[in-house]
Amino acid sequence: VQLQASGGGLVQAGGSLRLSCLISGSGFNWDDYVIGWFRQAPGKEREFVVAWRVGSTRYADSVKGRFTISRDNAKNTVYLQMNSLKPEDTAVYYCAAGRSSLIWSRLDDKSLYEYWGQETLVTVSS
Numbered sequence: 001v002q003l004q005a006s007g008g009g010l011v012q013a014g015g016s017l018r019l020s021c022l023i024s025g026s027g028f029n030w031d032d033y034v035i036g037w038f039r040q041a042p043g044k045e046r047e048f049v050v051a052w053r054v055g056s057t058r059y060a061d062s063v064k065g066r067f068t069i070s071r072d073n074a075k076n077t078v079y080l081q082m083n084s085l086k087p088e089d090t091a092v093y094y095c096a097a098g099r100s101s102l103i104w105s106r107l108d109d110k111s112l113y114e115y116w117g118q119e120t121l122v123t124v125s126s
Helices: 100-106
Strands: 002-006 009-012 017-024 033-040 047-053 056-059 067-072 077-082 091-099 120-125
Touching (some): 002 091, 017 091, 033 067, 033 100, 047 067, 047 077, 047 100, 056 067, 077 091, 091 100
Antiparallel strands (some): 017 077, 033 047, 067 077, 091 120
């Protein structure tokens, strides 16, 4: 399973960006996996942002009401729509995938995610 994240960039505070996570590889079954987004700001630990599995989503409190995760099954892609961006959203963002049965009760435990995409940088200017 391979994940490819994209869509980062520079945006002013209050603006929007959409990140994409393209998932490929044989044997991947949407029903079995959680797709999560994490971010890591300079000098900070990597933190959980949002997760998706079939029929459910979970958001970190810091992004509720501003970020929306969705899936396009035909494109094998999970999107993270980020609205009302704040300077504190500035970070390197990663998408990750892991077994739903292991992760759903511990979404913020990054060690449980098996697969990681490369980073995509989001910079929000004030």
